[in-house]
Amino acid sequence: MSLIKSISGIRGTIGGRPGEGLSxxxxxxxxxxxxxxxxxxxxxxxxTIVVGRDARLSGSMVRDLVVGTLTGMGxxxxxxxxxxxxxxxxxxxxxxACGGIIITASHNPRxxxxxxxxxxxxxxxxxxxxxxVLRIAAADDFTFAEVDALGKVYTNTTYNRRHIEQVLALPxxxxxxxxxxGFTVAVDAVNSVGGxxxxxLLRALGVEKVVELNCTATGDFAHTPEPIPExxxxxxxxxxxxVADVAFVVDPDxxxxxxxxxxxxxxxxxxxxxxxxxxxxxxxxxxxxxNLSSSRALRDVTEAHGASYSAAxxxxxxxxxxxxxxxxxxxxxxxGGVIYPELHYGRDALVGVALFLTLxxxxxxxxxxxxxxxPAYEIYKSKIQLTEGIDVDAILAAVKDKFAxxxxxxxxxxxxxxxxxxxxxxxxxxxxxxxxxxxxHTADEAKALADRIRGxxxxx
Numbered sequence: 001m002s003l004i005k006s007i008s009g010i011r012g013t014i015g016g017r018p019g020e021g022l023s024x025x026x027x028x029x030x031x032x033x034x035x036x037x038x039x040x041x042x043x044x045x046x047x048t049i050v051v052g053r054d055a056r057l058s059g060s061m062v063r064d065l066v067v068g069t070l071t072g073m074g075x076x077x078x079x080x081x082x083x084x085x086x087x088x089x090x091x092x093x094x095x096x097a098c099g100g101i102i103i104t105a106s107h108n109p110r111x112x113x114x115x116x117x118x119x120x121x122x123x124x125x126x127x128x129x130x131x132x133v134l135r136i137a138a139a140d141d142f143t144f145a146e147v148d149a150l151g152k153v154y155t156n157t158t159y160n161r162r163h164i165e166q167v168l169a170l171p172x173x174x175x176x177x178x179x180x181x182g183f184t185v186a187v188d189a190v191n192s193v194g195g196x197x198x199x200x201l202l203r204a205l206g207v208e209k210v211v212e213l214n215c216t217a218t219g220d221f222a223h224t225p226e227p228i229p230e231x232x233x234x235x236x237x238x239x240x241x242x243v244a245d246v247a248f249v250v251d252p253d254x255x256x257x258x259x260x261x262x263x264x265x266x267x268x269x270x271x272x273x274x275x276x277x278x279x280x281x282x283x284x285x286x287x288x289x290x291n292l293s294s295s296r297a298l299r300d301v302t303e304a305h306g307a308s309y310s311a312a313x314x315x316x317x318x319x320x321x322x323x324x325x326x327x328x329x330x331x332x333x334x335x336g337g338v339i340y341p342e343l344h345y346g347r348d349a350l351v352g353v354a355l356f357l358t359l360x361x362x363x364x365x366x367x368x369x370x371x372x373x374x375p376a377y378e379i380y381k382s383k384i385q386l387t388e389g390i391d392v393d394a395i396l397a398a399v400k401d402k403f404a405x406x407x408x409x410x411x412x413x414x415x416x417x418x419x420x421x422x423x424x425x426x427x428x429x430x431x432x433x434x435x436x437x438x439x440x441h442t443a444d445e446a447k448a449l450a451d452r453i454r455g456x457x458x459x460x
Contacts, residue, residue, distance in 0.1 A: 002112075005030075005137075007130025008315070011105050011114030014058045022113055027065040032144070033137035034101065034117050035073035037129070042098035044120050047151070050095055052080045052088030052159075053103035054252045055192040055219040058113045062103050066115070067153055070101075074145030077153045082193045082217055084254035085116065086348035087163045092122035093344070094162060104253035107226035110219070123345050124317045160197050163350060164204050170342055172283055173354045174361065179206030181361040186211040186244040186260070188235040190225045191218050192252035194349070201350050205357060211244050227251050227258035227336060229266045240264035246360065246367045248353055255347035256336040259356065261368040269336040270295035274374055276338050276352055277330045279359035281305040286329030289322045291315070292415045293424050293437045294334030297375045313412035314426065320345040334379070380446035382436040383428075384457055392427040392434060398460050399425060399453070416453075421445065423453050 003012035003021055010030045012022030019026065038049065049070050053059040063079070070077050078095050080088060085102050092100040100118035108114070117125050117133065125133065136142060145151070168175060185207050189195035195215030202210050213235055214222040224231040227249045235247050239260050247260035259267035259275075267275075274297045277288055281302065288302040291314045299309040312322035320339060323331045332339040337347035340355070363370055386392065396414045407417040413426035413435075421440035428435060434457065438450035 005134055007127045007134070008124060008317070009115045009117045009130070011108065011112060013111045014113055022062075024061075024065055027062055027115070028069045029140070030115055030133070030137050031066050031069040031101065032073055032142040033133050034099070034115070035070055035075055036136050036142035037133045038075075038099040039073075041129070042120050044096065044098045046096050046098045047074065048076045048078055048095055048097040050078045050080060050088060050091045050097045050100040050118075051103065052083035052085075052091065052100070054084075055082055055195075055217040056105065056113060056221075056252060057110060057219045059103055059219060062113050062115075066101055066103060071151035071153060072144045073142070074149045074151055076151045079153060079155050080159045081155065081157055082196060083159055084163075084193050084197055084349070086255055086344070086346050086350060087159050087197065089118060089122035089346040090163055090166065090344055091156075091159045092118050092120065094159065095156075102253065106253050107251040107256065109224060110221050121345070123320060126317050126321070160200065163197070164201050166343060167201065167350050167354050168204055170340075170351070170354070172280060172342075172358065173205075174358045175204075175206050177361040178357050183207050183246065183357065183361070184209035184211065184244040185357075186213060186235060186238060186247035187215060188213045188232065188247065188249045189215045189254075190221050190223065190250070190252055191216055192221070192225070192254075193217055194250035194252070194254040197254065197350065198248065198250060198353065201353060205354060207357070209244075211238070213238060221252070225252050227256055228269065232258065232260065232266070235260055236264045236266070238264075246357075248349075250349045254349045257338065257349040257352040258336050259367065261371065262366050263368055265368060267367060267371050270297065270334040270377070270379060271371060271374055272336040272352055272356070273330075273332040273334065273338055274298050274301055275359060275370065276340075276355045277301060278305075278374070279355055280330045280340070281307060284329050287326045289319055289326060289328045289331035291319055291333050292409060292412055293426075295377050295379060296422065296439060297377050300375045311409065311415075316347060318412075376441055377439050378441070378443040378446050379437060379439045380443060380450050382438075382450045382454065384434045384436065384454060386432040386434065388432050390432065392432075395434070395457060395460050396425055396427065399456060402456060418449075421449055423449055425453065425457075
C-alpha cells in the first residue's frame with residue numbers, strides 16, 4: 001500500500017490501514033484539513049466548494065466521503081460528478097466558490113486515487129499553501145460544524161457543456177475551418193471521463209466522424225493510463241489501418257493530451273504544446289513558459305516568432321506562476337499539458353484538441369507532415385537508485401561545480417544546458433533516487449548524455 005502526502009494533495013492506493021494506503025480515514029482527515037485552510041484563507045464570501053471526479057472505480061466511494069466531510073465542516077458542496085480536471089477548475093470560478101477538490105489520481109493505475117486541491121481561482125495551491133494543509137492534517141487542527149451549521153449538497157452536471165462552449169468561444173478556435181476539413185478523428189480515453197467530454201467536444205467543433213476507443217466511462221482502464229507511447233499500442237495499431245486523420249489520447253482526468261499521426265506514429269507528447277504554441281504565437285505574439293524538463297523545441301519556436309521563452313520549476317503551479325510573471329500567452333508542460341490563459345490557468349486537453357485541429361485544418365497538411373516542420377529533439381529519461389542516507393543535495397552541488405562552465409539552472413535540482421543538448425537532474429521527494437532527463441537531437445545522443453552524467457554521479 002502507498003500513501004503520498006505532498007503540497008499538491010494526497011494520493012495513494014485504495015485500502016490498507018490508515019496512513020498506509022488511501023483509507024476512508026485519510027480521505028476524511030485531509031478533506032477536513034483543506035476545508036479548515038479554505039475557511040481561514042479564502043477572500044470570498046462564499047462557503048461553497050466544488051467537487052468533481054474522474055471515472056475510476058473508487059471514485060464514487062471517495063466522493064461520498066469528501067462530500068460528507070465538507071458538509072460536516074459547514075461548507076455547501078456543488079457536486080459536478082464525472083468531470084475532467086480542467087472542467088472542475090472552471091466550475092470553481094463559474095460557481096464563485098471558495099475552492100475545489102478533484103478526485104483523481106491522474107495517470108496513475110486503477111488502484112490509485114487522490115485529492116487535488118484548488119483555491120478560489122480554480123488553480124492548484126502553491127507550496128506554502130499545500131504545506132499548511134499538511135500541517136493542519138498532521139495536527140488534527142480542524143473543528144466540525146454543529147448540527148444547525150451543516151452544509152448542503154447541490155448537484156450540477158452542466159459544466160461539461162459549459163466547458164465546451166467556452167472552448168468554442170475562443171477567438172483562435174475556428175469551427176468553420178475544422179468543419180470544412182471533414183476530419184475523421186479517433187479518440188482513446190482509457191474508459192474515463194475523457195470518453196464523455198472529448199467526443200462531445202469534437203462533434204461541437206464540427207467533426208462528424210468520431211472513432212471511439214475506450215470511451216465508456218467505467219473506470220476499468222483498458223490499458224496503463226499514462227498517455228506515453230508504450231501504453232498506446234492499441235490506438236497506434238488502429239491508426240495504421242487508415243481509419244482516421246488524427247487520434248487524440250487523454251489521461252483519466254483529461255489534462256494531458258497525446259496525439260497520434262494518421263500513419264500510427266506518435267506525434268510526441270512534447271510536441272503537443274510546441275505545435276499549439278506555434279499556432280497561437282502566429283496569431284497572438286507573446287511569451288511562453290514550460291518546465292525545466294520540457295523540450296527545447298518550445299524555446300526555438302517561441303524565438304522564431306520573436307518572443308521570449310522562460311523555464312519554470314517542475315509542477316503546474318510553478319509553470320502558471322511563471323506565466324503570470326512573464327505575461328505568457330501560452331505555456332504548459334512537455335507531458336502533453338497545454339495551459340492557455342485566454343480560458344484559464346490550468347492544463348486543459350480540450351483547449352489542446354480545439355487549437356490543434358484548427359492548426360491542422362488551416363495548414364492543409366497531414367499530421368505527420370506537420371510534425372516534421374518542428375525542431376527535432378528526443379528526450380531520454382532515466383534514474384539512479386541511491387542508498388538510504390546519501391546526501392542527494394551534496395551530489396547535485398558537486399555536479400553543478402563540475403559543469404560550472406556551462407549554463408546552469410538550479411531552481412529545481414540542477415539543469416545543465418549545453419550548446420545542442422541539456423540534462424536535468426532532480427531528486428525525488430518520495431524515493432532515494434535522482435531522476436535524469438536528457439534531450440538532444442537524436443535518441444542515441446540523449447541516452448549517451450544521460451549515461452555520461454550517470455557516470456559522473458556514480459563516481460561521486
